[in-house]
Amino acid sequence: MEKFQTLTSTFVPLPIENVDTDQIIPARFLKATTREGFGDNLFADWRYDKAGNKISTFVLNNPTYSGAVLVAGKNFGSGSSREHAAWAVAGYGFKVVVSSFFADIFKGNALNNGVLPVVVSEGFLANLFAEVTADASTTVTVDLQAQTITDNKSGKTESFQINSYKRNCLLNGFDDIDYLLSNKDKIEAWEAKA
Amino acid sequence: MGKTLFDKIWDAHVVTAVEDGPTQLYIDRHYCHEVTSPQAFDGLRNRGLKVFRPEKTTLSPDHNIPTLNQDQPIADPVSKFQVDTLTRNAQEFDLTLYGLGHEKNGIIHVIGPENGLTQPGMTIVCGDSHTSTHGAFGAIAFGIGTSEVEMVLASQCILQPRPKTMRINFEGKLQKDVTAKDLALYMISQLTTGGATGYFVEYAGEAIRNLSMEERMTVCNLSIEMGARGGMIAPDQTTFDYVAGREFAPKAAAWDKALAYWKTLKSDADAKFDREITFNAADIQPMITYGTNPGMGMAINGTIPTVKSVDAASRISYENSLKYMGFSAGEKIEGKAIDYVFLGSCTNGRIEDFRQFAAAVKGKKKANDIIVWLVPGSWAVEKQIKAEGIDKILIEAGFELRQPGCSACLAMNEDKVPAGKYAVSTSNRNFEGRQGPGARTLLASPLVAAAAAVTGKITDPRSL
Numbered sequence: 240m241e242k243f244q245t246l247t248s249t250f251v252p253l254p255i256e257n258v259d260t261d262q263i264i265p266a267r268f269l270k271a272t273t274r275e276g277f278g279d280n281l282f283a284d285w286r287y288d289k290a291g292n293k294i295s296t297f298v299l300n301n302p303t304y305s306g307a308v309l310v311a312g313k314n315f316g317s318g319s320s321r322e323h324a325a326w327a328v329a330g331y332g333f334k335v336v337v338s339s340f341f342a343d344i345f346k347g348n349a350l351n352n353g354v355l356p357v358v359v360s361e362g363f364l365a366n367l368f369a370e371v372t373a374d375a376s377t378t379v380t381v382d383l384q385a386q387t388i389t390d391n392k393s394g395k396t397e398s399f400q401i402n403s404y405k406r407n408c409l410l411n412g413f414d415d416i417d418y419l420l421s422n423k424d425k426i427e428a429w430e431a432k433a
Numbered sequence: 434m435g436k437t438l439f440d441k442i443w444d445a446h447v448v449t450a451v452e453d454g455p456t457q458l459y460i461d462r463h464y465c466h467e468v469t470s471p472q473a474f475d476g477l478r479n480r481g482l483k484v485f486r487p488e489k490t491t492l493s494p495d496h497n498i499p500t501l502n503q504d505q506p507i508a509d510p511v512s513k514f515q516v517d518t519l520t521r522n523a524q525e526f527d528l529t530l531y532g533l534g535h536e537k538n539g540i541i542h543v544i545g546p547e548n549g550l551t552q553p554g555m556t557i558v559c560g561d562s563h564t565s566t567h568g569a570f571g572a573i574a575f576g577i578g579t580s581e582v583e584m585v586l587a588s589q590c591i592l593q594p595r596p597k598t599m600r601i602n603f604e605g606k607l608q609k610d611v612t613a614k615d616l617a618l619y620m621i622s623q624l625t626t627g628g629a630t631g632y633f634v635e636y637a638g639e640a641i642r643n644l645s646m647e648e649r650m651t652v653c654n655l656s657i658e659m660g661a662r663g664g665m666i667a668p669d670q671t672t673f674d675y676v677a678g679r680e681f682a683p684k685a686a687a688w689d690k691a692l693a694y695w696k697t698l699k700s701d702a703d704a705k706f707d708r709e710i711t712f713n714a715a716d717i718q719p720m721i722t723y724g725t726n727p728g729m730g731m732a733i734n735g736t737i738p739t740v741k742s743v744d745a746a747s748r749i750s751y752e753n754s755l756k757y758m759g760f761s762a763g764e765k766i767e768g769k770a771i772d773y774v775f776l777g778s779c780t781n782g783r784i785e786d787f788r789q790f791a792a793a794v795k796g797k798k799k800a801n802d803i804i805v806w807l808v809p810g811s812w813a814v815e816k817q818i819k820a821e822g823i824d825k826i827l828i829e830a831g832f833e834l835r836q837p838g839c840s841a842c843l844a845m846n847e848d849k850v851p852a853g854k855y856a857v858s859t860s861n862r863n864f865e866g867r868q869g870p871g872a873r874t875l876l877a878s879p880l881v882a883a884a885a886a887v888t889g890k891i892t893d894p895r896s897l
Contacts, residue, residue, distance in 0.1 A: 256750040257626055257726050261864040266843040270497065270511040272471035272518050284866045289852075312750065314627040317660060317726070318864060319843075320562040320576035321469060343596075343630055343662055344562060348578035361746070402594060404454025415580070416480070419588040422449055422457060426485075426590055429448045429459050 241353045242412040246334055247380040247391070249306035251298055254368045258311055259318035260345065264327040277323055278330025299331075303375045307334040310367050310379075314338075315356075316345025325352045335381050337388065339364045350405050351415070357381060357388050357399045366393060383410060435701025437598050438667050439633050442573045442698065446556045448590055455592040461555040462567075463490040463585045464541045465528075467497055467519040468845070469560030473583035474522040484526045486589045491550060492530040494519050495540045496845045500808050500835035503533055512846065526586075539811020539837045542566040542779035546650065547813050549679025553668035553695040558585060563779045563861065564663070565656040569649035570676070571668035571698045573633070576657060596662045597707040599632040600700070603640035605714045610895050612789070613648035614781060614859065614878035616640065617655040618720035620712065622730035630660030632708065635700060640714035641666055646675040647785045654780045655861055658727040667699040719894055722863050722876040723766055725754040729863070733881060733893050739763045757865055758873050759853070766875075767891050773856035774805040774886040775868070776879055778842040781859035782810025784817045786879040791826045793883035793894060799831035800889030806848055807832055808840040832886070844869045857885040 325348035507513035523530035531537040557574035567574035656664030718732035841848040842860035852871025863874035884892035
């Protein structure tokens, strides 16, 4: 997994609540047997019409907005456990998703793929949407070591939560399987006792 | 302080805990389907690993499979490749597969309980959010991502932060023609789709105790639709009677030992939950959803909430949702014409669902101009439908039975509802495009589905 330390970037606003995993990556795109290529179909039904043409009103098709940060409305990633949603977000090029609330499974899947979910207050989120609408060059800075996100327009900073184990994994690019297998003796001890 | 049911099972499965981090939890049962597993098996191959405990993983293709002519090769080459990949992985890693054409094939959350693989006190995971279904047996069961599927295959363990606990009580009795599905849709409409995020839920109270095992599975299945990590119900005689005698259930002395343990699996009287909610079961009416998430539900004879009644910040999302559905705030939807009916899925694809549907349509005829998909959750359900003569009642009323699979619940196969069409569906999600691009889904119980199937309209089943 790629390391994540700090990132300063413009961001793409998606001020919609309850964005579910069927919107992030519709089920018909789940037939692949590798992790690659999902970014092309991120938000497919909002991004392309039936004929496959870009829908110009959707934010990913609006050249005004770009960046490695997606800023989305409350309860992002609800629904299915499909990790394909995290692969699509990562595959498109987003390194960070900012929202005021995330669904649990999506949050875990994102972290397992080097995408950092950052929970901010409703006020902070509303401010980001307002600022980027007025000026698309607005940036945020995410510092994982310090666990902070800064709105570089207003200068406001908020702290965000992440458990220190996961933070360490992301900072160093470690994954969980190495850790789990390093405890093989403990797993066998548990089995012997059960 | 006493322990909750959740605490007892969780604590019994802790292998070790990471300081200020997640718990390494041992997993007793792992279910796998074709969609969320191929990349996990690739991961094992890349690392040169074997499956750590192959006897604890069971595979069944369900998401991608057609519901007609399953004896023929799958027509869609991409679906076929994914299903074949599951078969190859089962062979390479020496895992039990109930493949297409096997008498035990079916939706993974239907066949696990059917075969006694799901038991009280277990930890159960699957790369599928509706794994919460198995909590009905008093198990900790939850959906995981593909990276986590790989972890379980590699180590029979998973790293999980400990969730908070919530108890939801349903006091009193459900009214006639109000089903477990209505109970769940009512609860989600009250709590919203994010209302239980971060929590593991225990369902309790008289109305829950009175549910059959299949009804309990319906309720636990929908836990994820309010964001819960999972939902569970303390095992009792109903549970033990269901499990007893099934193929993989403990037998003889092992059964007695298991039963003695299972009887301890209930929340202590002084156990504390992080949150506790109580509903009155008698308040619940037959439900239907009108929007694009499962929290947008109401009594079937009710009216869609006005825009004003919605939080200011949520109004744009709310209006977009109604626009997608072709509905207006403040209107009734009872009596509106529909185009499709789907009975099936891991939520409502079991024998009791087919019995209810058949009893409601018996002696009536399918409405003209609507398409009805009746899809059993497994081949065992299909066999039981035929054994009980339910298929004859259905055929008599103008319906036909399809072959088992996830089908139109997520429309990965050909069973897609066309854009703009309305489907009354017993499945679990009404998200935009869930049942096909542009499809409009109305979630409801098998009874509401039956009423729609014979009238062609959204109909209160109590009026039939």
